Amino acid sequence: MLKHLAAIAANELASIEMNKTVRLLREREGQLAQARDAALDSVRAKAEFLANMSHEIRTPLNAVIGMGKMLLDTNLNTEQKRFARVVCDSGEVLLATINNTLDFSKIEAGKMRLENLDFDLRQLIDGAIQIVAHSARAKGLKIGAHMENVSPLKLRGDLGRLRQVLINLLSNALKFTEYGEIAVHALKEGETATHAAIRVEVRDTGLGITPEVSQKLFQAFTQADSSTTRRYGGTGLGLAISKRLIELMGGAIGVSSVLGKGSTFWFSVNFEKQIERADCLETSSLFAAQSAGAPLKIRRYFKVLVVEDNKINQEVVLHQLRKAGYQADVADNGIKAMEAFARVAYNVVFMDCQMPEMDGYTAAAQMRQKEAGKLRTPIIAMTASALEGDRERCLRAGMDDYISKPIAMAELQRVLKCWDVPVADSVCEELRELGGSENPRLLHKIFSVFIDEAPRHLSALQEACAANNAKALETAAHALKGMSGNIGARGAHALCLQLMIIGRSGVVCPEARELVEALAQELGRVYDVLNAKK
Amino acid sequence: MANKKAVVCDDDSTMRLIIKQILTQTGFDVVEAGNGQEGLGAIRSQKPNLLMLDIDMPVKDGLSVLEDLKKEGKNDTYIIVLSNHEDENTRKLVATFGVQEIWVKPFNAVELNKKIKDLIKEGKL
Numbered sequence: 332m333l334k335h336l337a338a339i340a341a342n343e344l345a346s347i348e349m350n351k352t353v354r355l356l357r358e359r360e361g362q363l364a365q366a367r368d369a370a371l372d373s374v375r376a377k378a379e380f381l382a383n384m385s386h387e388i389r390t391p392l393n394a395v396i397g398m399g400k401m402l403l404d405t406n407l408n409t410e411q412k413r414f415a416r417v418v419c420d421s422g423e424v425l426l427a428t429i430n431n432t433l434d435f436s437k438i439e440a441g442k443m444r445l446e447n448l449d450f451d452l453r454q455l456i457d458g459a460i461q462i463v464a465h466s467a468r469a470k471g472l473k474i475g476a477h478m479e480n481v482s483p484l485k486l487r488g489d490l491g492r493l494r495q496v497l498i499n500l501l502s503n504a505l506k507f508t509e510y511g512e513i514a515v516h517a518l519k520e521g522e523t524a525t526h527a528a529i530r531v532e533v534r535d536t537g538l539g540i541t542p543e544v545s546q547k548l549f550q551a552f553t554q555a556d557s558s559t560t561r562r563y564g565g566t567g568l569g570l571a572i573s574k575r576l577i578e579l580m581g582g583a584i585g586v587s588s589v590l591g592k593g594s595t596f597w598f599s600v601n602f603e604k605q606i607e608r609a610d611c612l613e614t615s616s617l618f619a620a621q622s623a624g625a626p627l628k629i630r631r632y633f634k635v636l637v638v639e640d641n642k643i644n645q646e647v648v649l650h651q652l653r654k655a656g657y658q659a660d661v662a663d664n665g666i667k668a669m670e671a672f673a674r675v676a677y678n679v680v681f682m683d684c685q686m687p688e689m690d691g692y693t694a695a696a697q698m699r700q701k702e703a704g705k706l707r708t709p710i711i712a713m714t715a716s717a718l719e720g721d722r723e724r725c726l727r728a729g730m731d732d733y734i735s736k737p738i739a740m741a742e743l744q745r746v747l748k749c750w751d752v753p754v755a756d757s758v759c760e761e762l763r764e765l766g767g768s769e770n771p772r773l774l775h776k777i778f779s780v781f782i783d784e785a786p787r788h789l790s791a792l793q794e795a796c797a798a799n800n801a802k803a804l805e806t807a808a809h810a811l812k813g814m815s816g817n818i819g820a821r822g823a824h825a826l827c828l829q830l831m832i833i834g835r836s837g838v839v840c841p842e843a844r845e846l847v848e849a850l851a852q853e854l855g856r857v858y859d860v861l862n863a864k865k
Numbered sequence: 866m867a868n869k870k871a872v873v874c875d876d877d878s879t880m881r882l883i884i885k886q887i888l889t890q891t892g893f894d895v896v897e898a899g900n901g902q903e904g905l906g907a908i909r910s911q912k913p914n915l916l917m918l919d920i921d922m923p924v925k926d927g928l929s930v931l932e933d934l935k936k937e938g939k940n941d942t943y944i945i946v947l948s949n950h951e952d953e954n955t956r957k958l959v960a961t962f963g964v965q966e967i968w969v970k971p972f973n974a975v976e977l978n979k980k981i982k983d984l985i986k987e988g989k990l
Contacts, residue, residue, distance in 0.1 A: 706971050765886055765974050773886050777879050784878060809921055813877040813949070816971030824971070 385433055386685070389426070389715040390641065393737035396422040397647030404650075426737060431568040434495075438575045445579055449605050450490040452529065453478060456515050459497040462741050463505055470505070473512035481517050486527060486602040488580065493600075496573040496584075497531065500596045503569065504535035511536030511593070520599060530599035539590040548586065549574040573598070632826055632849045633751060634677045635659035638668040638694060639713070640686040644736070648681065648713070651743050665689025665697075672698050676825045677708055679750050682730060684714040684721075692728040699729035706821055707731075707757060709750040713738060751822075753856035758819025759864060778861040781818055785811060785854055792830065792847045796839055804843065805834025811850075820857045826850040868894045869990065870911050874904030874930065875919035875947060880970075884917050884947075887978045891985060901925025905933055913942055915990055920948045920955070931962035943990055947972075965989075 399419035407415060437443045456476045467474040478484075497515070504513045513535045521528040540548070549570050577584040582600030635652060637659045639645045645661050652659050660675070662668035664686045672680070680698070684691035695710050702708065712725035715736040722733050732749065734742050759774065766773030791807035794800075812827030826846055833843045871893040873884045878899070885895045896911055898904035902925045908916060920927035927946065934940055945966040946959050959967055968977060984990040 761973060761975050762883065765883070765978060767890070769890055770886055773882070777882050780878050780882060806923065809949075810877065813970060814879045817877070817879040817883060 381433065381436065385429065386715045388429055389736055390644070392422060392426055392429075393647065393715065394641075394643040396426065396737050397650070398643065401647070401650050422737075431572060434572050435568050438572065438579075443576075443579060445489040445492060445576075447487050447603070448490050449485065449487055450493070452481060452484045452486055452517060455490065455493055455497065456517060456531070458741070458745065459494055459501055460515060462498055463501045467505055467513060470509070472505070472508060472510075474514070475512070476515045476517070479516065479518040481519050481529065485605040486529070487605055488600065488602050489576075492576050492580075496576055496598060497533070499569040499573050500533040500598075503596070504533050504537060504594070508535040508537030508593070521601075525604055526601050527604055528599060528601045530597060532595050532597040534593065534595045536593040538594075539592050540586065540588040540594055541590055545586045545588055549584070632829075632846065632853075633657060633679075633822065634675055634825065636662060636668065636671055636675070636677045636680045638662045638665065638680065638686070638691065639683040640664055641683075644683070648738065651738060651740055654740070655744055655747055657747065665691065665694030668694050669697055669701075672701065672708075676828055678821060678825060679747070680708055680710045682710050682712055684712055684725065691730075692724065695725075695728045695730045706755070706816060706819065706824065708821075711746055711750065752860070753820055753822055753853060754860045754864075755819035755821055758817075762818075775865050777818060778865050781814055782858055782861055785814060785857075788814075789847075789851060789854060792850070795834075796844050796847055799839045801834045801837045801839050803834075804839055805831055808834055815857075818857075818861070820853075822853045823850060823857055826853060868892055869915065870894050870896070870913040871915040871917065872896050872898060872904060872907045872911055872913045873917045874898040874901065874907070874922070874927070875917070876900055876922045877919070880919070880947070883974050884977075887974065887981055888915070888917075891978070891981050901927060901930040904930055908934070908942065916942045916944045918944060918946050920946060920959075928958065931959070931964070935962050943984070 396419060399415055399422060402415045403412065403419065434443070453476075456478075460474060460476055464474055501513065501515070513533065516532040516534060518530050518532075519527060520530050574584050577598045577600065580600045582598055584596075584598040586594055586596045588594035635657050637645065637648050637652070639648060639661065640663055649659055649661065659681075660671055660677075662671050666689050668680070668682070669689075671677075682691040682695055686694075691712060691714075695712075698708065698710065709732065710730040712722075712730045712733045713736055714721055714725070714733070725733050732746055734746055762774050762777060788807045788811040792804060792811070795803035795807060808827045808830035812824055812831060815821075815823040815827060826849055830843060830846050830850070833840060833846070869892060871888045873881050873888070873895055874897075875881050875884070876899050881897050881899075885897065888895050893915065896907045896913070898907045900922045904916075904918065904922075905925070907913075908930075918927045918930060927948075931944075934942075940963070944962075944964045945968060946964050947968050947970055948955055948959070949970050956967060966980070981990070
């Protein structure tokens with residue numbers, strides 16, 4: 332009996348112990364979950380902090396650099412000019428430092444996502460060279476590119492990051508070369524049906540590097556030696572970032588050098604080849620030759636809308652656009668932007684993302700709704716926050732492209748070149764898709780009809796102007812407007828619309844002649860593209 | 866079974882090419898007309914299942930084509946108007962003539978293609 336009781340007691344005790352343990356475990360589990368949540372919150376908070384800081388720093392920096400550049404364009408004496416240039420240069424250095432730090436922390440956190448976009452290797456290289464060419468020439472250095480047996484040139488990859496790596500290598504070469512030349516060599520190392528292995532080298536005739544040093548160069552926060560930092564500045568992050576970016580692309584990066592003779596920094600990546608279709612980069616290359624170097628005339632009939640709440644930034648962007656040859660209207664916020672958008676057929680819209688009243692994402696989404704089914708106006712996001720997810724958010728809101736603030740002139744020109752095209756690629760794609768395999772010649776047929784018939788309407792417009800015949804002006808403008816819309820000739824379409832409105836007013840005003848002249852030029856650009864695409 | 870018939874009435878020849886492509890690949894025999902006058906002739910002789918009608922045309926515009934069709938009485942033709950105007954007035958005006966669809970130019974050809982296929986699937990064409 333006693334034995335029995337003892338057994339029961341022991342059982343009881345065991346079960347009490349057991350309950351205690353379970354309770355304890357539950358408590359611990361709860362604490363752990365709390366700790367985990369706190370940790371996650373802190374990571375999120377850190378990421379948010381970084382995003383906010385980047386925005387908060389970039390916005391005033393935008394003003395510093397932009398206003399500095401505007402100041403340099405005014406009448407300054409030599410001393411004032413020097414001061415202003417130091418302001419600009421320091422601003423650029425600070426910006427580069429912020430960008431580098433941000434990039435580096437993104438890579439470290441495993442948050443760097445690469446994009447896969449169509450690009451043209453020659454354009455990539457020429458564009459990067461253009462950015463440093465001015466400083467190279469100022470130092471008396473020769474700079475140029477050599478493409479050895481590189482075809483295909485049309486590849487896929489993260490264009491922006493490649494440009495970043497290339498510019499980094501070029502600016503290093505520039506920094507450490509006092510005499511001689513800097514040359515970019517590109518060559519094909521191998522090719523399969525789908526891929527092409529490309530090696531790009533940046534060769535300089537600069538200081539050169541010893542083998543011991545070259546091993547350390549690609550590590551973070553290292554430069555050749557600490558005196559380098561004092562003499563040449565920099566964060567020592569550029570090469571480390573380049574290395575990681577290239578490795579993320581599955582490639583390799585390195586350097587070979589002879590002390591006193593110069594260095595060759597190289598990277599090689601196995602790129603995917605582009606499949607068939609023409610994209611905006613290709614179209615823009617048609618005009619690259621035309622626009623490079625030539626003094627820009629203001630494109631009077633190309634309508635640009637800038638949506639930006641910050642007055643200083645407004646001025647900076649307007650100034651940059653003017654320099655690039657464009658005049659623009661300004662809207663302070665999303666609501667005003669919608670009003671302007673409803674009134675005027677814009678060729679392109681630049682959209683700030685963070686604004687009071689209505690932000691850029693909402694405004695862009697509403698613009699897309701308004702124009703549903705009609706010709707799509709390119710919307711370019713301008714944002715000061717450089718973090719991942721931002722770009723996706725812009726694209727999801729219906730925007731087409733993206734530039735980060737402070738806006739670099741070269742970047743602005745790239746975007747404009749890309750979107751100021753006589754014929755929208757999206758429409759050509761639609762028509763190609765429509766023709767499909769049953770009627771692959773459809774696009775060709777439509778283009779041929781356009782090239783055959785448009786000149787007749789243009790001469791009708793010219794005659795209508797000469798004869799002051801408003802009715803005839805309206806009729807011809809109407810006919811040409813429809814055809815232009817069908818092939819996605821956005822610029823011609825907008826010009827015809829304005830001519831139609833003039834015709835309908837009953838009076839052929841002097842502006843009509845200018846518009847017809849502008850239309851004749853625009854049609855010239857359209858024919859070139861159509862002939863190239865046929 | 867014989868193909869269904871469509872009349873495409875638009876003075877813009879690139880537009881006619883695009884629409885003709887959409888309709889032939891969905892199984893229509895297409896007759897083209899470059900203005901309202903030709904359009905009416907084609908409608909009378911073909912008695913099409915579908916009429917794609919532009920509004921602004923020389924010689925005879927789309928609205929007067931619609932007026933004439935209404936005067937001629939009962940008509941089984943499914944009418945899609947292709948207009949440059951999206952204002953409420955045009956919509957109302959066009960609706961009084963028993964028009965089923967109105968598409969504002971320039972429109973997305975791929976979307977129109979989809980719409981035609983849907984209409985066929987729904988048995989409306």
